Amino acid sequence: MGRYSSVDWILFEWDERRTGLGPVRSSLEDTRGWYHQLGPWLDPGPAPGVSLCRLMVDGRVVVLSRTRTGGSDSRRTIRVQAYLGGSAANASAMPNVRQALALAPGWGSLLPADPEPLDLAVLLRPYADASAALDRRARAEAAALAPIVSEALRGHREPLSVAAQGEAVVQLWGLVDILDLVLGRYPETFSTYESDDLKQGAEVIFLQQWPGPSSRAAHRRRVDLRAPDQSDLYGEIAAMVVAAYADRRLPGLVKRLRIHDGMALEERVELLGAALREPPKPVPAEPRTPPPPEPAEPAPAPPPSASSPPPPPPASAVASGPRRRVPSERPGPTPVPREETPAPGPSAPVSPLARPEAQPVAVRDAFDYFLAELAEATTAGAARGILRDVHAWARTRPPADVRSRLHALVPQLERLLPDDEVNPILRDLLDPDAPAEAVRSAWLDPRWLVLAAVLLVVLVLQVVTTVLR
DSSP states (O other), X not given: OOTTSEEEEEEEEEETTTTEEEEEEESSSOOHHHHHHHGGGOOOOSSSEEEEEEEEETTEEEEEEEEEOOOSSGGGGEEEEEEEEEEXXXXXXXXXXXXXXXXXXXXXXXXOSSSXXXXXXXXXXXXXXXXXXXXXXXXXXXXXXXHHHHHHHHSTTOOEEEEOXXXXXXXXXXXXXXXXXXXXOOOOSEEEEESOSOOOSOSEEEESSOXXXXXXXXXXXXXXXXXXXXXXXXXXXXXXXXXXXXXXXXHHHHHHTTOOTTOOHHHHHHHHHHHHHSOOOOOOOOXXXXXXXXXXXXXXXXXXXXXXXXXXXXXXXXXXXXXXXXXXXXOOOOOOOOOOOOOOOOOOOOOGGGSOTTOXXXXXXXXXXXXXXXXXXXXXXXXXXXXXXXXXXXXXXXXXXXXXXXXXXXXXXXXXXXXXXXXXXXXXXXXXXXXXXXXXXXXXXXXXXXXXXXXXXXXXXXXXXXHHO
């Protein structure tokens, strides 16, 4: 496994020697530093259940899956799996937010018996089905997200603590999708259950209930999903974008308003506020199709003769073949020739990039096409050619869609390309609209410049020597 596709892990359980939670198994030789840094996040709270954290610790992505089963001594029933992913400095730090939300609760069953890292491809294998199910639930329950979106618009980068009402994982999934499109960023560190909101290191924390007044964190904005939303501009915008997300209209709304990744928050709010003031567009009435005229009584056909042409084929044969007009044998005026649509014939296969973007199946097929092409490629040059098409595809998709698919490219990129090319390619795909850097001429290479300077000095010396003679 390459450095992009392996995940270290630590299993924390009750340790009698420490009389508390401690590392009992790991793929790392030394876990002491991790134990001290992750210690404050190991307790999943007093209620039985599963909760998740995604943190940035010591320059790496860390995902915690915390379980408490309950019992007479609930401390002994805590089990925490810590998954240590890639460097947070990478363009696509994995496991990413959506992968953690969709899959981390089920990763505990994949811990190997031997102390070896996990294969990221194995961890992410069920992502398509799990994410689709989570997406359906998030859209069905999206109405509860309006207060969180409203507060995120008011305090763009302030950490949030949320008094949850519902399942935090489902609400976080919807929140990530909405804020990614509306604000151009979303919380990448979170905890789905805490007993207070004093801990730092997570951009959003979900609580089951508010702690006492003395435990209130001054550095967080509090959002109560049980309270009605504020009826100001931010609240109205939040209600609009949440409704658009639930109906799958949010990407189209963002594109129509020309909101892009580099836009400031004030400009985004101004455009979204203008969309609120737009009058509703009238729905055009469906045109009424006049009923077809009743067919006239056909005249009896004359008896066939030896010199007459053969009778036309039956109606069933005409319907099964290409559409064409069968000439009538009834005498009458010569009909005016009418331009007809040619029957469809064999054509070249349509490129996935030319398929309609509005159909999710076509988009999914296009990306699968790229994966299949990369799997068949045997050279770095062929891979770079395919990646140009992937880059063109990424320009047409929302950033959230691109981020959720990048992990599937990593194994093939590691196989085909030098290691130092993988991260720049992932970074370019995450920001496909960034202007390309100007290619510096090879003549401006420092080595050529030094050589030219030396030759110039030699030439000057020769000229001076010739003149002095």
